[in-house]
Amino acid sequence: MQSSLPARDVVLVGLGHTNAHVLRMWRMAPIAGTRLTCISDFPVATYSGMLPGTLAGLYPPDHMTIDLVRLCAATGARFLQAEVTGLDVTAKLVLLRDRPAVPFDVLSIGVGSVSKGIGQQTGAAAMCEAIVPIKPMQTFLERLDERLAVLAKSRDGNRAVQIAVVGAGAGGVEIAFCLPGHIRRQWPDLRFELRIVDGSDEILPGATTGAIRLARRELERRGVELLLSRGVDQVAQGRLVFSDGATQPVDLAIWATGAAAPPLLARLGLPCDEQGFLIVRPTLQTAADAPVFVVGDSGTCPEQPRPKAGVFAVRQGPVLWQNIHRMLRREPLVEYQAQRGFLSLIATGDRRAILSYKGLAAHGRWCWKVKDYIDSRFVDKYQDYRPRMVQAAAPLPAAFAPRCAGCGSKVGASVLSRVLARLDVPASEHVLLGLDAPDDAAIIRPTEGRPVVATVDFFPAFMDDPYLVGRVAALNAMSDVFALGGRPLAALAMITVPQGPTRQQEQLLYELLSGGLRELCAAGATLAGGHTTEGDQLTVGFTMLAETSAAPRLKSGLRPGDRLVLTKPLGSGVLLAAHMRALCRATWLEPLLAALLTSNQVAARIAEEFDPGGMTDITGFGLAGHLLEMLRASGVAAEIDLSAVALLPGTAELLAQGIESTLAPANRAAEAEIERNASCAHLAAYAALFDPQTSGGLLLSFRPAAVEGYLSRLNECSSQPAAVIGQVVEHISETPRLRVK
Numbered sequence: 187m188q189s190s191l192p193a194r195d196v197v198l199v200g201l202g203h204t205n206a207h208v209l210r211m212w213r214m215a216p217i218a219g220t221r222l223t224c225i226s227d228f229p230v231a232t233y234s235g236m237l238p239g240t241l242a243g244l245y246p247p248d249h250m251t252i253d254l255v256r257l258c259a260a261t262g263a264r265f266l267q268a269e270v271t272g273l274d275v276t277a278k279l280v281l282l283r284d285r286p287a288v289p290f291d292v293l294s295i296g297v298g299s300v301s302k303g304i305g306q307q308t309g310a311a312a313m314c315e316a317i318v319p320i321k322p323m324q325t326f327l328e329r330l331d332e333r334l335a336v337l338a339k340s341r342d343g344n345r346a347v348q349i350a351v352v353g354a355g356a357g358g359v360e361i362a363f364c365l366p367g368h369i370r371r372q373w374p375d376l377r378f379e380l381r382i383v384d385g386s387d388e389i390l391p392g393a394t395t396g397a398i399r400l401a402r403r404e405l406e407r408r409g410v411e412l413l414l415s416r417g418v419d420q421v422a423q424g425r426l427v428f429s430d431g432a433t434q435p436v437d438l439a440i441w442a443t444g445a446a447a448p449p450l451l452a453r454l455g456l457p458c459d460e461q462g463f464l465i466v467r468p469t470l471q472t473a474a475d476a477p478v479f480v481v482g483d484s485g486t487c488p489e490q491p492r493p494k495a496g497v498f499a500v501r502q503g504p505v506l507w508q509n510i511h512r513m514l515r516r517e518p519l520v521e522y523q524a525q526r527g528f529l530s531l532i533a534t535g536d537r538r539a540i541l542s543y544k545g546l547a548a549h550g551r552w553c554w555k556v557k558d559y560i561d562s563r564f565v566d567k568y569q570d571y572r573p574r575m576v577q578a579a580a581p582l583p584a585a586f587a588p589r590c591a592g593c594g595s596k597v598g599a600s601v602l603s604r605v606l607a608r609l610d611v612p613a614s615e616h617v618l619l620g621l622d623a624p625d626d627a628a629i630i631r632p633t634e635g636r637p638v639v640a641t642v643d644f645f646p647a648f649m650d651d652p653y654l655v656g657r658v659a660a661l662n663a664m665s666d667v668f669a670l671g672g673r674p675l676a677a678l679a680m681i682t683v684p685q686g687p688t689r690q691q692e693q694l695l696y697e698l699l700s701g702g703l704r705e706l707c708a709a710g711a712t713l714a715g716g717h718t719t720e721g722d723q724l725t726v727g728f729t730m731l732a733e734t735s736a737a738p739r740l741k742s743g744l745r746p747g748d749r750l751v752l753t754k755p756l757g758s759g760v761l762l763a764a765h766m767r768a769l770c771r772a773t774w775l776e777p778l779l780a781a782l783l784t785s786n787q788v789a790a791r792i793a794e795e796f797d798p799g800g801m802t803d804i805t806g807f808g809l810a811g812h813l814l815e816m817l818r819a820s821g822v823a824a825e826i827d828l829s830a831v832a833l834l835p836g837t838a839e840l841l842a843q844g845i846e847s848t849l850a851p852a853n854r855a856a857e858a859e860i861e862r863n864a865s866c867a868h869l870a871a872y873a874a875l876f877d878p879q880t881s882g883g884l885l886l887s888f889r890p891a892a893v894e895g896y897l898s899r900l901n902e903c904s905s906q907p908a909a910v911i912g913q914v915v916e917h918i919s920e921t922p923r924l925r926v927k
Contacts, residue, residue: 191686191694192221196510197280197290199270200297201231201254203496204481206568207503208294208510213261213574217514222263223288225280229255229267229772231568232323234357234496235561240327242364242535243371244558247327249565253772256571260768264650270297273454275476285653286697289689292477292513294506295454295464299445299483299494301353303418314421319441320357330440331372337437338373347378349438350426352418354384355391356532358442359401362410364535365440380410383426383434384443385417392493393530396547400540401532404549445483445494459486469519470506477513481506490524497528500564531557573768601688605695609703614712616675630676630714632733639734641666643805644680644727648762648880652694655726656701658782662881663728664709665803668790669884672734674709677702679716682725698726709787739793739886743800744820748914749893753789754781754883754906756809756874757837759847764840774836781834782881784906789884792899796892799914804882806849810856810875813885814924823917825925828871830911837877838870849878861922872926887914 196217198205201224212222236250258265269283279287301319318333320326337347349365351358362382369376382389382405389405389412390398405412417429418439425433447462457465457473465473466485472478482499492498505522512519530542531553539553616631632638643663647655664674681698683691695718703713706728714731761778764770770778786803793801800816807815809831817824840846853876866872883906888896893910900908917923 190684191690192219193687193690194220194291194514195223195289196220196292196514197223197225197288197294199225199280199293199295200482200484201226201252202296202298202482203499204502204506205294205296206231206252207500208507209257209261209263210567211507212263216262217511220291220514222261223266223290224254224258224263225266225268225270225282225288226254227267227269228322228324229253229265229775230324232326233561233565233568234323235557236565237320237323237326238360238364238533238535239558239561241361242367242533244533244535244537249562251324252565252568253571255765255770255772255775256768257568259765259770260571260573262574266651270450271453273456273478275455275474275478278477286700289693290477292479292510294479294481294510295484296481296499297448297450297484299463300448301441302443302446303352304441304443304446314439316424316436317421317439317441320361333438334369334373334376338376341376344377347376347437348435349378349380349440350413350434350436351380351382351440351442352384352426353442353444354382354386354389354412354414355442355444356393356530358382358384358440359389359405360533360535361440361442362405363408364533366408367535381413381434382410383413383416383418385415385429387415389414390532394542394545394547396545397530397532397540397542400547400549404534404540448484451484456480459488461486468521468523469509470502470522471509471513471519479506479509487522487524490522492524495528498524501525531560533557571768601692601695604692605699608696609699609713611703612707612712614676614714617712617714630731632675632731636733636735637738639667639670639672639732639738640729641732642680642727642729644725645880647724647726649765652697652724653701654779654783655724656698656703657705658701658881659698659726660702660705660728661783661785662805663730664705664711665786665805665881665884667730667732667734668786669739669801669803670732670734671737671739671790671794671801672732674706674711674730674732676712676714676731677706677716678714678729678731679718680725680727680729681716681718682721682723683718684722684724685720694724702726702728705785709785739790739798739801740819741800741802741816742819743798744816744822744824744887744914745799745889746822746914746916747890748799748887749890749910750813750824750826750885750887750912750914751893751896751908752804752809752831752883752885752911753786753900753904753908754784754804754879755832755834755837756804756871756877756879756882757834758782758880758882759808759850759877760837760840760845760874761834762880763847764836764845767845769840769843769845771836774834777835781883781906784881784883784904786884788903789886789900789908792903793884793886793888793896795899796888796896798896799887799889801884801886803884804879806878808850808853808856808874808876808878809885810860810924811853814856814859816885817917817923820914821917823915823921823923823925824912825915825927826875826912828866828869828926830909831871831874832907832909833871833874837874841870841873846873847878850876853878859922860924860926862926866926875926883908 231252272281463486464480483494532540541553
């Protein structure tokens, strides 16, 4: 998080070619006093120009993929993987599903397009399993291979699998050229027949006559059938149904039709054309009077009608970047001038390509070399994930510095009152005095006769997503309660926010507390009060008030012969450390967040059915540190099987690179009480024993007869891989308490 909050927000919705240019330029020269937020449905972007080459096996899949998680981390931009549901143009808010809206001063929408006609295919209970749309491209290869694997396994004798590419534009023709090679590499015994189907009377609309002739000749040479002037009305019961009523058998229909407007565009409240695309001025600004740009396929400029093609989106990038600056400075915007013609290169899957430009056409290896050079040069710009040099922070306006310490550092009362008014804090029978009538302290009444549990936990924000950080902070604080077998009643928030404009502080507090309140409510608790102050770094935590039974579960309950169970994989510390250095891949972040956001409440509640012995949660001191606390308190020893310790994806690779949390070296002081085989020292699972966990799992023990029942019940309710990792044994004096093998 920044040491001071920005005065303005630039938000990018969708990271297509145009918006990606803004992200790249921001890395080189960020706009002072401004935060960049990138919102996308997926944590990666796929460069469409390389999809055919990847399908043909000419590129590895990673080469066409831009890791948005790492790129944003390297750029210093905030990345939110979220679904946009609409806009509040008046309030300048991007509305998101299942999380608070994001404010903007300048917004750029670049969500691309969808395949034309695919909407009518989804009207049934479920999309026909034979249909595989090329969009979203991020998952196309995976979905394609899933369908082909089913066909390869279930094909009827020697019958050829019927494959249709629906759409005869450049994308469909390239798929038809490159798909056969992919099938032969993956399923060499799979017989298939391939055809291109389209309602138009010619392939490659808009291409030169020479390019069309070359493409037709190559398709004919490869035995690809053309079914033109045959519009597809639907795909049902293994057949393509044409507009004239005729049908054609199909096992796989790759939907590669022209561009249609995504349904989201109709929900944004901005002017649209007859096709549903957003109308823009030549400056790329929406036709509405709003600080909103629309780029790429998402927008249509009546003054400059052009086909939906990536080349136009790429050329829009520099104009968008300039106009964002101009809009923030309230200067006149410049116009984008769309070129009338452009170089077209169609991969034929054999290290050749068909080139078309200004009436010229050619097919050969040199054309592929031109395409490969252009595409590789473009995508390489976005696959450099080295963190940019941190620039000195801009001085705060006089209104923000210097600020007082002590109680004079508190966040303003008006900010707090507005935040609380926006929160939907549920009432609780246990809160006698709380936020409904704020006073100097909250008054909590536990269930009569039950002891009160009090615990506190807080930490600096680990990523620039206050809502997510608030959720994890609440789960982390409640974990101590769950480990005792307690039930949360109420929480007091403790938050330090950076200095900045009051509207930014309000939004930050609102997102933090919204996230925390979501998890508190899910656990049956509520927010009763708290304290906020200003500081150099965003810090958040909660004091939890809870109740427990007369016999709480303690660390000292381990019994010789017990089996030790760990309910979550290890590695959150090293992965969060990597994220700060732009080294945490998108494929690693998703399982990390899933683990962080998995509450320990269910694991603790189910444990009560099986008479657990000792129980604790794994947090900052790592598995080794917290287990040794339990062993000392219980007067026993333990043996750990490293092969049974699950690690989050990416943990082993990062540890091998020498990446670790700053607390890990201190946690290794526990090695004085550990006996290990010499071969263990170099294993990732051994290093992970000292990795500090944020919102880590529970470590608990059971009698051998109860373990299988507990794991079976827990696996029904949790996606996290719980497992037996060792056993409790008698402790022999003067010997290490923990043996690792």
